[in-house]
Amino acid sequence: MWVITKSLVFAGxxxxxxxxxxxxxxxxxxxxxISLSQGFSFSFExxxxxxxxxxxxxxxxxxxxxxxxxxxxxxxxxxxxxxxxIVPEVTNxxxxxKENRSLLxxxxxxxxxxxxxxxxxxxxxxxxxxxxxxxxxxxxVSLLFLTVEGKMETHADISNFSATKEFFxxxxxxxSATIENDGQRMSQPSGAITIRNLFGSIVNVLTFNESSQRIxxxxxxxxxxxxxxxDYEEGFLQEILEEMKHFTxxxxxxxxxxxxFEDTSVSxxxxxxVVFPWRLALVLGFLTSLAxxxxxxxxxxxxx
Amino acid sequence: MKVxxxxxxxxxxxxxxxxxxxxxEMTSTNYIIRFDDISFGGGNTGSSASYQLRDTASTSSLLSxxxxxxxxxxxxxxxxxxxxxxxxxxxxxxxxxxxxTTLSSNTVTVTSASGFSVDDMMAIVQDSGESQISAIGKxxxxxGNDITVDAWTNSGVAPVIDGSTDYAYVLDASSVSFxxxxxxxxxxxxxxxxxxxxxxxGYSVYVTEDxxxxxxxALYTIPDVADGTVSTGAxxxxxxxxxxxxxASTFDTADTGITLSPQQVSSxxxxxxxxxDFLTLKVGVETAQASANYSQSLSFLYVGDY
Numbered sequence: 001m002w003v004i005t006k007s008l009v010f011a012g013x014x015x016x017x018x019x020x021x022x023x024x025x026x027x028x029x030x031x032x033x034i035s036l037s038q039g040f041s042f043s044f045e046x047x048x049x050x051x052x053x054x055x056x057x058x059x060x061x062x063x064x065x066x067x068x069x070x071x072x073x074x075x076x077x078x079x080x081x082x083x084x085x086i087v088p089e090v091t092n093x094x095x096x097x098k099e100n101r102s103l104l105x106x107x108x109x110x111x112x113x114x115x116x117x118x119x120x121x122x123x124x125x126x127x128x129x130x131x132x133x134x135x136x137x138x139x140x141v142s143l144l145f146l147t148v149e150g151k152m153e154t155h156a157d158i159s160n161f162s163a164t165k166e167f168f169x170x171x172x173x174x175x176s177a178t179i180e181n182d183g184q185r186m187s188q189p190s191g192a193i194t195i196r197n198l199f200g201s202i203v204n205v206l207t208f209n210e211s212s213q214r215i216x217x218x219x220x221x222x223x224x225x226x227x228x229x230x231d232y233e234e235g236f237l238q239e240i241l242e243e244m245k246h247f248t249x250x251x252x253x254x255x256x257x258x259x260x261f262e263d264t265s266v267s268x269x270x271x272x273x274v275v276f277p278w279r280l281a282l283v284l285g286f287l288t289s290l291a292x293x294x295x296x297x298x299x300x301x302x303x304x
Numbered sequence: 305m306k307v308x309x310x311x312x313x314x315x316x317x318x319x320x321x322x323x324x325x326x327x328x329e330m331t332s333t334n335y336i337i338r339f340d341d342i343s344f345g346g347g348n349t350g351s352s353a354s355y356q357l358r359d360t361a362s363t364s365s366l367l368s369x370x371x372x373x374x375x376x377x378x379x380x381x382x383x384x385x386x387x388x389x390x391x392x393x394x395x396x397x398x399x400x401x402x403x404x405t406t407l408s409s410n411t412v413t414v415t416s417a418s419g420f421s422v423d424d425m426m427a428i429v430q431d432s433g434e435s436q437i438s439a440i441g442k443x444x445x446x447x448g449n450d451i452t453v454d455a456w457t458n459s460g461v462a463p464v465i466d467g468s469t470d471y472a473y474v475l476d477a478s479s480v481s482f483x484x485x486x487x488x489x490x491x492x493x494x495x496x497x498x499x500x501x502x503x504x505x506g507y508s509v510y511v512t513e514d515x516x517x518x519x520x521x522a523l524y525t526i527p528d529v530a531d532g533t534v535s536t537g538a539x540x541x542x543x544x545x546x547x548x549x550x551x552a553s554t555f556d557t558a559d560t561g562i563t564l565s566p567q568q569v570s571s572x573x574x575x576x577x578x579x580x581d582f583l584t585l586k587v588g589v590e591t592a593q594a595s596a597n598y599s600q601s602l603s604f605l606y607v608g609d610y
Contacts, residue, residue, distance in 0.1 A: 031610050071551040121566075131479075133480055211505060
């Protein structure tokens with residue numbers, strides 16, 4: 001049996017109503033990754049907290065979902081397939097102010113469910129009473145990424161590993177790679193981008209997909225990595241300051257090793273970039289020229 | 305050819321330099337340390353594939369400060385706190401309606417600013433009704449009848465306020481009230497939200513309903529709009545989002561019906577601070593629409609991206 005739970009970090013969510021804090025809640029975790037074999041069962045916990053000053057009732061519900069193939073957006077479906085075998089221990093919970101409760105969600109994977117990766121939503125919603133006018137309620141959804149183990153195709157193509165351009169005046173520099181997951185297993189790519197100077201020495205090593213973003217079957221996603229994390233404002237003077245503060249100069253070779261799956265490694269073709277702080281060079285050149293001109297002028301006057 | 309030599313020398317010099325200064329964040333293929341500091345004992349945050357660390361030695365007690373546009377929290381590792389997302393919803397209060405006469409930059413002039421307060425979220429509406437153009441902002445200054453907001457958020461088109469069927473509202477209600485529906489006009493209501501999120505992946509907001517817009521006994525309903533436009537004189541109900549970049553729903557390009565399945569009404573693909581959007585609800589009725597009190601519950605769902 002495969003049971004792998006990841007990302008059960010209590011990265012929570014608070015919701016606050018604008019005109020008061022009567023409605024506030026925490027739902028954790030935001031993302032849940034589980035791998036199970038066909039026919040096996042597993043339970044995981046979600047935490048729901050009433051962060052408001054008033055008692056509240058919450059309804060818990062499982063939503064079928066998919067991803068938009070052209071974007072990273074989750075689309076919730078009207079079908080209720082997952083709800084038949086992904087079952088919260090309770091569907092309603094009442095919480096006193098500041099009270100929290102961990103709830104078990106039980107998964108019983110059907111024995112005939114096709115191996116592959118699926119996405120579901122675990123919705124926690126403040127229960128609505130009888131509406132008056134257009135009542136507004138609040139809630140949150142944790143995303144459950146379930147991989148049903150078994151014989152399945154595992155394949156992803158990596159393309160367009162590149163920088164936004166070839167010549168830069170200063171950091172940050174963005175590198176990106178497009179990954180098309182045309183298999184049946186969800187990909188959480190990892191890897192490294194190595195930056196070398198002209199002589200092969202390593203200048204920096206960047207982690208690819210540090211935040212473990214996911215690429216679901218059938219999805220194409222471009223993931224980016226920044227060399228340097230400095231924000232800056234555009235404009236000649238502001239960018240001179242950036243060139244000074246984050247001084248970087250040279251011709252750099254950008255290599256990468258990307259692992260779309262744990263046992264699959266791809267090395268896209270390396271490429272070169274040039275970083276030359278031309279504004280700074282221009283100013284320094286001008287100041288040097290000015291200093292030399294003053295020097296030679298003064299010397300000629302003295303020797304006369 | 306004379307140029308080739310100097311150019312080669314120039315690039316060789318650049319290649320020889322091939323250097324960069326040290327940056328504040330240390331990383332390797334499997335390790336990252338955030339919040340490097342100088343002359344301070346103890347570590348900061350660290351993580352690898354198998355662990356996460358948030359240690360600290362001590363921190364001095366310093367006061368935080370903030371305004372409408374910034375927040376400063378001094379102290380050791382002050383940037384780390386566990387709250388991931390703030391999601392605040394604001395609802396148009398029809399009873400706060402005042403006429404708006406002029407708009408200049410971030411300042412709107414109204415006939416009376418007595419119902420407005422600094423830090424309120426407000427909306428301005430050009431040509432209230434079926435084709436209204438709206439914008440929302442948070443009030444930072446009130447001087448007489450001039451109300452200044454921090455910034456306007458609109459649907460890509462800024463309203464032009466000329467005093468003709470243009471209005472301003474406070475967004476502090478607990479539900480949307482359309483008032484009395486008429487076949488002579490389209491009633492509207494604005495639900496806005498502000499999201500601050502630390503999640504690098506971004507987020508989406510979805511809307512869902514508990515059923516059709518209906519009377520108390522569910523004998524009569526006002527159907528969802530099907531042709532992309534809620535028209536005056538037709539019994540139709542739908543909404544349009546101010547976020548014009550949606551890819552998973554049509555709320556950005558057409559008046560769209562709200563369904564039992566959550567549909568996306570706003571989205572951001574990266575960490576954001578005080579990102580705002582709003583949904584304009586629209587309802588029209590035909591003359592044959594049964595007289596009743598129509599109501600509905602809408603639910604707004606925050607979903608962190610993955």
